[in-house]
Every structure is written in structure tokens, then in C-alpha cells.
Amino acid sequence: MLPPGISFNAISEKALAVSKAAKMPRAYWDWEPMLRDNKAGFFPYTPSTNILYGLREALLMIKDEGLDNIVARHERFGRATRAAVKAWGLDIIAVNPAEYSGVLTAVVMPDGRDADVFRQIVLERFDMSLGTGLGKLKGKIFRIGHLGDLNDLTLAGTLSGVEMGFRLADVPHKVGGVMAALESLAAESLAPMS
Secondary structure, three states, X not given: OOOXXXXXXXXXXXXXXXXXXXXXXOOOOOOHHHHXXXXXXXXXXOOOHHHHHHHHHHHHHHHHHOHHHXXXXXHHHHHHHHHHHHHOOOEEOOOOHHHOOOOEEEEEOOOOOOHHHXXXXXHHHHOOOOEEOOHHHOOOEEEEEOOOOOOHHHHHHHHHHHHHHHHHOOOOOOOOHHHHHHHHHHHXXXXXXX
């Protein structure tokens, strides 16, 4: 639920001892400034304060919803997204159901269609960013993220943007992916809110 810019590190006593004994000049893996300044409650550089506040809020949201509920929600969104892709007549990268992701679905573009051209059309027309294919999959796939602070309505909006984008980009597909996702969501609706 955060933009990039924060990471967590854990180092063992053994790794810390090796770092202290290392002779090669370095900055990135030099733990001493961080350990020294953290003792006084500071960073050795300008902290990403806004991301730290965002992290605190994200952790509170996770605590409120409960980790098991979050995992179940993401798995449900993954199933709904895969139902949409199947209804569109397209393939996903993961062929083994045990490897399906609850947080991301990589969609294979039809032959002769550039996923990055499609993604650009969707971005320009709907201000919606889809993930790119990486490495040898660049231009061949796009990625739909369905994780974080997301609900049924935002997922439906995302899938609607994809389906409308297919039409605008003249990508061959079957209609009805959004409806398939909505049916999947309705069939698996979570317990009513109290």
C-alpha cells in the first residue's frame, strides 16, 4: 500500500562483524552510520518521512482488517481477475494453478499486439497504469495488480479500464470479462459487514 522507497533489512551479528572488518570502501552496505544515528532516534540522511507515515497507516490498516482476511481478499480478487482474462479469451503467464497469484495477474497479449502500446493507450485515456512485461516478456504481456488497499469496486473499475482499452487499441478479445469477474466476486462475496 506504499509507493517504492522503503525497505527493511536485518543483519546478523556475524554479518555485522564481517562488515566492520571489510576494507573495501562502500556506502550502501555500511551499517555503522545507521546503527549509530538510530540509537539517538535519527537517520544518517534525510528520511522519507512521508513514506514512514504511510507505513504506519498501512500497518494500522493491516491490523484492523487482519492478515488472514487480507490474504483471503487478495486470493478472491485474483480468482475474479483470472475469470475476466479467461472470458476475454486470453491467457495468463502462470499455467500451474498452484502458482496463481492473489496479488498480480500477468496477461498474454494476442500475437502481433504490443502490450506496451496497449498500456500507453489505457494510461492516456483512463489515467490507469498497468504493469509492463519484464525482460523477455516486454511488449508481450501486461500485468494487472490487485493488491493493497483495493475493494470490489476498484477491481471492477480496473478490469473495466482493461476491457475498454482492448476496444480502443483494437486488441482481439471476447467481451464479457468484467461481467465474469463480477459474477466471480458475487459468488464468493465476503460475509456482510456488521
